[in-house]
Amino acid sequence: MPxxxxxxxxxxxxxxxxxxxxxxxxxxxxxxxxxxxxxTVLRLFGISGAGPRGVPLANLMxxxxxxxxxxxxxxxYWYGRVLRLGAxxxxxxxxRLTSVPAEKLALLPPNEEAQLRDDVRAEARAAVGELKRRxxxxxxxxxxxxxxxxxxxxxxVATGNIYDDVDQARAAAxxxxxxxxxxxxxxxxxxxxxxxGATTEGYGGTYATQENFRIMREALDDESRKLGRYxxxxxxxxxxxxxxxxxxxxxERLDMLLNDAMYGILFRDINLRRTFIDQxxxxxxxxxxxxxINTGEDNYITTxxxxxxxxxxxxxxxxxxxxxxxxxxxxxxxxxxxxxEIDPARPETLxxxxxxxxxxxRCFPNAPLKYMPPTKHKETDIFFSHAYDVMADLVAVxxxxxxxxxGMMTEAMHTPLLADRYVAxxxxxxxxxxxxxxxxxxxxxxxxxxxxxxxxxxxxxxxxLEECRADGMVAAIGKGRFxxxxxSETGGKGLDGVVEKAxxxxxxxxxxxxxxx
Amino acid sequence: MAKPGKQIIRPYGDRRDDGMxxxxxxxxxxxxxxxxxxxxxxxxxxxxxxxxxxxxxxxADSYTFFVVYARSGMxxxxxxxxVPEVVVKKLGFDDLNKLIEDQVGRKVxxxxxxxxxxxxxxxxxxxxxxxxxxxxxxxxxxPWFEAHNLGSQVPNDELVRRAVATHADAVLVSQxxxxxxxxxxxxxxxxxxxKKAGLYGKLSLLLxxxxxxxxxxxxxxxxxxxxxxxxxSDVANYIVHSLLKRLGKEPSGQHxxxxxx
Numbered sequence: 001m002p003x004x005x006x007x008x009x010x011x012x013x014x015x016x017x018x019x020x021x022x023x024x025x026x027x028x029x030x031x032x033x034x035x036x037x038x039x040t041v042l043r044l045f046g047i048s049g050a051g052p053r054g055v056p057l058a059n060l061m062x063x064x065x066x067x068x069x070x071x072x073x074x075x076x077y078w079y080g081r082v083l084r085l086g087a088x089x090x091x092x093x094x095x096r097l098t099s100v101p102a103e104k105l106a107l108l109p110p111n112e113e114a115q116l117r118d119d120v121r122a123e124a125r126a127a128v129g130e131l132k133r134r135x136x137x138x139x140x141x142x143x144x145x146x147x148x149x150x151x152x153x154x155x156x157v158a159t160g161n162i163y164d165d166v167d168q169a170r171a172a173a174x175x176x177x178x179x180x181x182x183x184x185x186x187x188x189x190x191x192x193x194x195x196x197g198a199t200t201e202g203y204g205g206t207y208a209t210q211e212n213f214r215i216m217r218e219a220l221d222d223e224s225r226k227l228g229r230y231x232x233x234x235x236x237x238x239x240x241x242x243x244x245x246x247x248x249x250x251x252e253r254l255d256m257l258l259n260d261a262m263y264g265i266l267f268r269d270i271n272l273r274r275t276f277i278d279q280x281x282x283x284x285x286x287x288x289x290x291x292x293i294n295t296g297e298d299n300y301i302t303t304x305x306x307x308x309x310x311x312x313x314x315x316x317x318x319x320x321x322x323x324x325x326x327x328x329x330x331x332x333x334x335x336x337x338x339x340x341e342i343d344p345a346r347p348e349t350l351x352x353x354x355x356x357x358x359x360x361x362r363c364f365p366n367a368p369l370k371y372m373p374p375t376k377h378k379e380t381d382i383f384f385s386h387a388y389d390v391m392a393d394l395v396a397v398x399x400x401x402x403x404x405x406x407g408m409m410t411e412a413m414h415t416p417l418l419a420d421r422y423v424a425x426x427x428x429x430x431x432x433x434x435x436x437x438x439x440x441x442x443x444x445x446x447x448x449x450x451x452x453x454x455x456x457x458x459x460x461x462x463x464x465l466e467e468c469r470a471d472g473m474v475a476a477i478g479k480g481r482f483x484x485x486x487x488s489e490t491g492g493k494g495l496d497g498v499v500e501k502a503x504x505x506x507x508x509x510x511x512x513x514x515x516x517x
Numbered sequence: 518m519a520k521p522g523k524q525i526i527r528p529y530g531d532r533r534d535d536g537m538x539x540x541x542x543x544x545x546x547x548x549x550x551x552x553x554x555x556x557x558x559x560x561x562x563x564x565x566x567x568x569x570x571x572x573x574x575x576x577a578d579s580y581t582f583f584v585v586y587a588r589s590g591m592x593x594x595x596x597x598x599x600v601p602e603v604v605v606k607k608l609g610f611d612d613l614n615k616l617i618e619d620q621v622g623r624k625v626x627x628x629x630x631x632x633x634x635x636x637x638x639x640x641x642x643x644x645x646x647x648x649x650x651x652x653x654x655x656x657x658x659x660p661w662f663e664a665h666n667l668g669s670q671v672p673n674d675e676l677v678r679r680a681v682a683t684h685a686d687a688v689l690v691s692q693x694x695x696x697x698x699x700x701x702x703x704x705x706x707x708x709x710x711x712k713k714a715g716l717y718g719k720l721s722l723l724l725x726x727x728x729x730x731x732x733x734x735x736x737x738x739x740x741x742x743x744x745x746x747x748x749x750s751d752v753a754n755y756i757v758h759s760l761l762k763r764l765g766k767e768p769s770g771q772h773x774x775x776x777x778x
Binding site: 172187303 | 579646
């Protein structure tokens with residue numbers, strides 16, 4: 001790999017700072033839970049159905065507990081209570097719980113309490129066992145069919161109708177796509193529930209539902225067998241239902257998830273506490289399920305300028321990594337995000353983009369990395385746009401990106417046409433084939449522009465990390481240090497779904513997941 | 518023979534009036550000689566001649582992608598095309614601030630938001646944020662503008678409420694997502710809300726987005742529409758001049774720079 005550019009000690013320093021910045025946030029995470037975290041617990045127990053008017057049973061139950069002021073003891077505890085009331089099915093359990101008056105929710109005698117917890121723990125172990133069995137199935141197919149060498153070519157489908165998505169995903173796979181992302185319906189991140197069942201109406205994308213995940217993964221399993229190579233599937237674990245989506249994805253054998261510790265706070269104005277708590281449980285599930293997360297630092301430089309704000313990307317990547325490691329994720333699961341976004345009207349942008357991508361590779365040598373294409377300065381001149389994307393293909397293979405989202409020549413116009421994906425895949429396959437090995441053939445001079453720029457950006461990233469450690473994570477976000485967006489601790493959506501844990505809070509899944517690493 | 522004054526034009530490939538056009542499209546059939554003939558027939562049916570299917574590629578098992586060159590016999594009379602274009606010189610950053618200071622004497626209040634379910638703030642950010650776009654400062658940078666960027670997914674009624682509360686001079690509605698014409702429905706609903714609140718006609722209502730043009734904005738009930746490539750200074754100039762017109766300080770018929778027509 002070209003150039004160290006930066007001393008190892010400096011990189012260690014950044015990593016230490018990121019740990020110190022994120023440490024205090026774990027105090028918040030330890031002391032609180034959220035409605036969505038508790039709904040995830042219920043889904044882990046198999047409560048995945050919907051009640052009247054399509055409301056997910058997990059929501060009916062969690063909302064009832066929240067209203068009764070009882071959620072702080074954990075949904076798992078109350079799940080155990082309704083089982084003891086003799087519930088015959090999840091729907092029955094929800095009905096029993098929602099019909100019990102609040103005063104009947106008082107504690108049981110101590111021996112019964114202990115027995116209840118033992119019973120629920122046993123059930124949780126069985127549920128995790130089943131989840132692991134499904135994940136092992138996915139891993140076996142992946143091992144049998146194999147993956148091509150990286151960069152893995154990632155394309156998006158976004159029809160709004162899961163069945164049309166399947167057609168487009170199969171076509172993309174046939175044209176050489178390695179990863180299919182089903183983009184979500186606009187504003188799904190702000191829904192405080194996961195919609196139920198197969199969906200055929202969405203705006204700007206398709207609703208992420210457990211059933212939609214199942215339909216798409218099944219189609220891709222079939223297509224993978226036909227093609228003789230494993231095609232991966234990803235979706236979005238972001239917004240108000242991070243952990244629930246992570247569970248649905250793990251259960252339905254997805255391979256990756258977009259999952260960022262701060263994205264919801266900055267770009268969806270979701271409450272900061274809510275996001276930090278939810279991201280932790282969601283990442284614990286990803287860790288267990290061997291799901292590769294994709295972080296969202298590319299977004300910073302669609303709001304802020306990519307040249308000026310390059311260091312915020314690096315600083316955030318260290319912070320995202322620190323959060324991820326604390327949640328048990330391994331290096332191979334860290335699709336650390338960044339992108340090719342510097343204004344192409346500037347001189348030497350290929351050098352600048354190479355510098356940035358090499359710097360990310362240098363800082364995270366064992367992570368797959370997720371490289372995003374240009375979007376902000378995309379033009380509706382599709383011929384220029386295509387040339388612009390091809391430069392990103394070159395940088396991706398040169399800097400050994402694990403995952404490359406391919407740019408679409410019609411980026412600034414409409415959701416990709418079938419042919420747009422084909423053209424992008426054909427070009428990327430050519431560039432990856434043509435330039436493979438270029439990274440080991442060329443040495444980048446330590447006294448040149450690329451190295452100098454990398455040192456400059458890294459130096460500013462270190463300064464920003466020092467500042468975040470001095471001010472604290474919350475204050476740093478409050479000052480707009482990331483993506484030029486300012487958020488307060490008590491602002492944004494979803495704070496009313498944050499609940500302080502009671503002294504006897506019970507979450508057997510968290511116990512199991514935390515014991516894994 | 519064209520009448521005097523007519524200006525007949527056709528597409529220019531490599532010589533005048535050759536009518537050369539390039540097309541690309543996908544047909545939902547596997548690649549085959551039959552598929553290529555289908556592509557050629559399709560293009561001929563559109564009225565093209567000299568059809569050359571330059572590329573036919575297997576985009577997927579049952580989809581074929583074509584690149585086609587063909588000639589068109591169609592023409593347009595350029596002299597009959599009527600699209601008014603702005604000719605007056607646009608005021609720069611300092612001059613525009615000075616104009617507000619002298620003629621309005623207070624800060625011009627502007628609210629902007631991506632409304633409804635739209636979460637794509639790229640456009641509204643480019644116009645309002647300090648940084649601006651393509652070297653053109655955003656409205657937040659102007660000392661004589663008080664610009665509020667309310668961000669994404671702002672409900673229409675909330676935007677109207679904020680416009681009333683802040684005594685806004687202009688409201689910018691950004692709509693990026695256009696699937697199933699959701700932008701039009703949402704824009705119309707905003708106008709309804711503005712009418713209900715008695716705001717309509719009392720301030721400038723601007724619609725912006727990559728698929729928005731001035732004509733569409735007028736149809737939907739806005740005062741002006743700004744499409745792709747709009748710079749913050751275009752919007753700033755428009756807002757100031759329309760405010761001056763409302764204040765009776767500029768003739769209502771005057772056309773100003775940056776103003777869509």
